[in-house]
Amino acid sequence: MAAPRRRCAGLVRSLFGAWQLGPQAGRKWVASPGSLLGNQARCVSCVGGAISSGPLLAAASGRYGQDSALDRILGFPQPDSLLAPSVPAVSVHRDEQNLLLVHTPDMPENPRVLRVVLLGTPNAGKSTLSNQLLGRKVFPVSKKVHTTRCQALGVITEKEAQVILLDTPGIISPVKQKRHHLELSLLEDPWKSMESADLVVVLVDVSDKWTRSQLSPQVLQCLTRFSQVPSILVLNKVDCLKQKSVLLELTAALTEGVVNGKKLNIKQATHLGTPCPSPATRDPNTHSVRNPQRIGWPYFQEIFMLSALNNKDVNTLKQYLLAQAKPGPWEFHSGVLTSQTPEEICTNKIREKLLEYLPEEVPYSVQQKTVIWEEGPNGELVIQQNLLVPKESHMRILIGQKGLLISQIAQEVGRDLMDIFLCDVNIRLSVKLLK
Structure with missing residues (x-):
């Protein structure tokens, strides 16, 4: 039996690219x-x-981290599920990564799933937030606009819930796409993502004084066209604000004074210098969703204020997303972190x-x-x-x-x-x- 076992181990090695590694x-x-x-x-x-010893095929966790998807596929013992969930690594082999992407999901008995689209203007912090939510920096981030050139996919899997993040390019107008000779994907991908979304996360950079007081026409157009998809508002880079009272003003403006069907305390915001919205603006029932003058969206279910760069309060958002997952089959194996x-x-x-x-x-x-x-x-x-x-x-x-x-x-x-x-x-x- 020794020879067949060696041949089997060699076959699995060639298939998954796993080998023994000593501790570092x-x-x-x-x-x-x-x-x-x-x-x-x-x-x-x-x-x-120390030199590693063990079976002919060492646990993939030596290279891919604990609770590796390869360990699960190959049947190696798993750590206690009650421990904090570990973040899977990405394979360095394209074939191995592709194999994992199409592998049958290792779903629990009662799986739940949620597809989330991150929407916002260029450089709002979508990729930074995605990286923090995933636990690894798999998406490119820079201070210059259009760092993300096409739709990228990330996967968060914890216990029975799986959240699929669609990190879209910053949503732009057709005029800018033509003027700067940008890829058509920058224009089309956010709209394609919305078609399969269960939840929309609208990200606003509150440190940008020029754009923070209203949602961009393109974001509003996207929300209007897919108004049946639940949405939440995330105010990002709050650590950059010296006056926290600005957050209240921005919240009143960006939500038109309404969150989850309830009116906010507009008087307090007015006292701080925010113009009091007109009665039509306050009441979503008397304000058409297609009003071209709209600067906010009165149909957000929740508001989150965080700093994606410093990872401040990001876990609160992550737990919310996991809780919003609905009963349904997983799309990916728990070892998948990104589709890239x-x-x-x-x-x-x-x-x-x-x-x-x-x-x-x-x-x-x-x-x-x-x-x-x-x-x-x-x-x-x-x-x-x-x-x-x-x-x-x-x-x-x-x-x-x-x-x-x-x-x-x-x-x-x-x-x-x-x-x-x-x-x-x-x-x-x-x-x-x-x-």
């Missing part, structure tokens, strides 16, 4: 500038003296750093091409991506003085990918002139 005592990062056109950052792992491929995650992470560190239009002109994606000699993930730029001036900016900028970008991307994949990462970025 710690990590340190060493960045080497390298040549001007081939800078790299390398993660050096300090491995503890590992290569997409890597590309998006690099792009996130380009947007963060490069000025003005420079990051939008960079083309990315992954040329190496393989397992290294010590089990680490080896990635090489070429960054193609149209101008020599852009190349100098991206490389930075003595190659320090491109080296810093590689280091930060490597750290982020280690947290997502739960394995060592050796990433090399090469800057080349686009021919």
Whole structure:
């Protein structure tokens, strides 16, 4: 029986890409500038003296974290379900990730599910909030607009509830899409997401004085067209407000003084400087949903105030979403965290750093091409991506003085990918002139 067992283990290894890993005592990062056109950052792992022992196929949790989906599929013992739920990692192998996406969901006896669409203007913090809700930074985040270029999917699974997050691009007008030559997906994806939504989360950046006092026409149009879908309002970046009384004013304006069918204390908001809404505005029954003058939405079921960046009060929202899940079959295995491929995650992470560190239009002109994606000699993930730029001036900016900028970008991307994949990462970025 030993030979068949070895063959079986080898088959499963090749299918799932799992192998034995020793415990790791710690990590340190060493960045080497390298040549001007081939800078790299390398993660050096300090491995503890203990050597793993056990079955021919070690538990995938050595690489993918406790309660790994692969452990469940392969039948390894699971930790006590009463413990705090762990966040699954993403596989570094595209085939493995795809296999998990189509694998039969490991549903409990009474499964519940909720599809949530995050809606808001560009840079409202949708991706940051999604990352905090998921527990891993799988979506790209930057201060520049249009970081999210297409609809991305994240999955939260706790006990019997599964919440599917649709992180949409910032909703924009057709005029802006044409003016800035943006992808059509930025215009279409939010609307497509709404068609299958069970709940809409409208995110408003309260730190933006120019846009915070009213919902954008595009968001209102979306809410109006899908008015049958329940919605909640999330005021984000509240930590940036020095005067908390502003939150009351904004709440009165953005909800038209009505939340879950009940009128708010408009007098108090008026006292703080918010104009008192007209009687028609206060009463949703006398105000047409299609009124083009509307600046708020009087049909929100709940309001949440939080800071997605600091993770303040995000768990309150997360527990609310889990509680709203309705009886129904899960769509994904509990080990699924995102629908993105590992290569997409890597590309998006690099792009996130380009947007963060490069000025003005420079990051939008960079083309990315992954040329190496393989397992290294010590089990680490080896990635090489070429960054193609149209101008020599852009190349100098991206490389930075003595190659320090491109080296810093590689280091930060490597750290982020280690947290997502739960394995060592050796990433090399090469800057080349686009021919």
